[in-house]
Amino acid sequence: SFELASPGTLDGTNTVIFAGPFTWSGGVMDSTTLGGKTVFTNTATVTINSASTKTFQRRTVDNYATATWSAGQLSVGNGPVWNNQSGSVFDIQANLAAVFFGGTGPAFNNNGTLRKSNGSGTATMQFNVANTATVRSLSGYLNFPFSYIQTAGLTELAGGNFSGVLLDIRDGLLTGAGNVAANVSSAGQVAPGTSVGLLTVSNNVVQTYSSTTN
Numbered sequence: 001s002f003e004l005a006s007p008g009t010l011d012g013t014n015t016v017i018f019a020g021p022f023t024w025s026g027g028v029m030d031s032t033t034l035g036g037k038t039v040f041t042n043t044a045t046v047t048i049n050s051a052s053t054k055t056f057q058r059r060t061v062d063n064y065a066t067a068t069w070s071a072g073q074l075s076v077g078n079g080p081v082w083n084n085q086s087g088s089v090f091d092i093q094a095n096l097a098a099v100f101f102g103g104t105g106p107a108f109n110n111n112g113t114l115r116k117s118n119g120s121g122t123a124t125m126q127f128n129v130a131n132t133a134t135v136r137s138l139s140g141y142l143n144f145p146f147s148y149i150q151t152a153g154l155t156e157l158a159g160g161n162f163s164g165v166l167l168d169i170r171d172g173l174l175t176g177a178g179n180v181a182a183n184v185s186s187a188g189q190v191a192p193g194t195s196v197g198l199l200t201v202s203n204n205v206v207q208t209y210s211s212t213t214n
Helices: none
Strands: 002-004 015-018 021-024 027-029 037-040 045-048 054-057 060-063 066-069 074-077 081-084 089-092 097-102 107-110 113-116 122-125 128-131 134-137 141-150 154-158 161-169 173-186 189-191 199-201 205-207
Touching: 081 089, 107 113, 113 141, 128 134, 134 141, 141 173, 154 161
Parallel strands: 002 021, 015 037, 021 045, 027 054, 037 060, 045 066, 054 074, 060 081, 066 089, 074 097, 081 107, 089 113, 097 122, 107 128, 113 134, 122 141, 128 141, 134 154, 141 161, 154 173, 161 173, 173 189, 173 199, 173 205
Antiparallel strands: none
């Protein structure tokens, strides 16, 4: 097992691979001279916990594992990239925040599952989010104050809600019952869940000629 804790730093230009338990309780994940990558294989478990702030900058993470974030702020900036790969999960388990501090904007590329599973309040992701798989809100609000672009896959209200500036659904599906407190641009499909329910968009909805609403 490996723990990154305050005041520690994981840095460097090479690729470091973790195949077992990884705990991020504090400290900095960085690539000062750029090019560094952290890989969590599908046999790893990633636990982001404790009240300490964790800083994520300049580095790329390729995540194939289940990552659970249960406590503490993420401070993000200077162009970090989190790639949630196919089969992976990034599970936000409380009303937490990833807060942008400056520099090039952070990117979260989701080809697995990004979800908020607990907490009746708001979890905020100040990343530029690109979704091609599953983004799911099961509790409270999952907030995307920067860009959110879906080119395939599913954005689902499954007991929770979404908020932000714009949910840009270029393809795939926006579905479920709950509230979307954001503008929605849809070239995909917008539909309530399979059972009787109400999908409410509190702001503006722009649908292109190729979109459908069921």
